[in-house]
Amino acid sequence: MIDLRILREDPERVRASQRARGEDPSAVDAVLAADETRRAAVARFESLRAEQKALGRRIPAAPQEEKADLLARAKELAALVKEAEEAVRSADTALREAALVLSNLVDEAAPRGGEDDFVVLETVGRPPEFDFPPRDHLELGNLLAAIDTERAAKVSGSRFYYLTGVGARLQLALVALAVAQATEAGFIPVIPPVLVRPPAMEGTGFLGQAAENVFHLEKDDFYLVGTSEVSLAAYHMDEILDVASLPRRYLGISTCFRREAGSHGKDTRGIIRVHQFDKVEMFSFTTPEESAAEHRRLLEWEKQFLVALEIPFRVIDVASGDLGASAARKFDCEAWIPTQGRYREVTSTSNCTEFQARRLNIRLRDDGGVRPLATLNGTLVAIPRTIVALLENHQRPDGSVYVPPALRDYLGTDILRPGHV
């Protein structure tokens, strides 16, 4: 949720942000109108209520002959108050609903434009040059008996996979490496719930444009999280955190579920786009003033991890039209995928400023009082895509795969060989 004060004082700024995202700027006027209606309703209710309370206080002490008259008037007032209260409630709801439609204000520094208008910030490492036809990750995964999508299709349908043998161990190794790195940096590892109730999902901003990609358990009204960002953001819901305790950094380790609606036919082969995968996610609660610097730190930690895995990648500054509803700014790390001849997103970090905190009612307390804090998230490792990048970039002509030193202790080998698990 954006700051209603900004909306009232500078609605054009909000409209401009909506336009930059390719979203509807007129939603701003709907919120303004709802805000106006609500304030009028509140004023009416409060004056009636004050009158009712004043009158009520006089009743016990009133002389007998006046009592009946006072009671009659009080009764009338009670009806009016009730009606006015009803009006406030519905105006509140209307305002909240209208305000929830608005996405976060885009950071001034974010590039403008759509999906293709990103800015490349840097390129790290060099794509490998093979003197043999490289195999794609699925072929390698099959050779290594590490990935089985055929049986997964039999059991669960398309966009599922089994990680077996060295594949499963690869996941464990990646998670262990991620936890080691992040713990070093002060993150608290967290294994969160992956089924959440509506306020958590809505508060994190995933029930707007992203709603179609969220699994919902109708019967129990649970949502399956698409990222532990949801459970971690909502962890401090309705709390006030002392500014001295910030930043608070959590490392979510969880399974993620995505419907992938609207991406039929895209990435149908292999494990690049799947309904269920595991991910290690960094999440920070910090002050709004610190959020931009924290965002850079999250990006550095993401880079550090990819560098350790010796995966060539580039960093892009995502354009305004391609930001999630909650993000003011977003950096993606895109790994080189040899068989596709291009870079593909493997990690992503967003600065959500106070947007999620307002929706989730998470605030900080400092000398200036109580105010919303900032939340940020960043992927440390999304398992399937990282495995894809790892296998494809480090493959050798015989189908074996080089293991970078950082992973060796966790994996117990410096090379993955077909037929050897």
Add this chain to the structure above:
RNA sequence: GGAGGCGUCGCCUAGUGGCCGAUGGCGCCGGUCUUGAAAACCGGUAGGGCGCGAGCCCUCGUGGGUUCAAAUCCCACCGCCUCCGCCA
């Protein structure tokens, strides 16, 4: 699944219809005292909304109801605890 109990301001706690937004203690903050500290004493210490302002309004798990008036009575829901059953 059955039976019962509980849910008050960071923590503990008082409060069974009327100046109760709410008692007291702990904790915390400020002050006095002290060379400094402790102790003692004094004061402060929830959040939100409306209004230029004095100020007013809302919130005692949540939502409804009864009443002129509800933290206090009734109902539902949520959460926690105990016992029984069930499953592991």
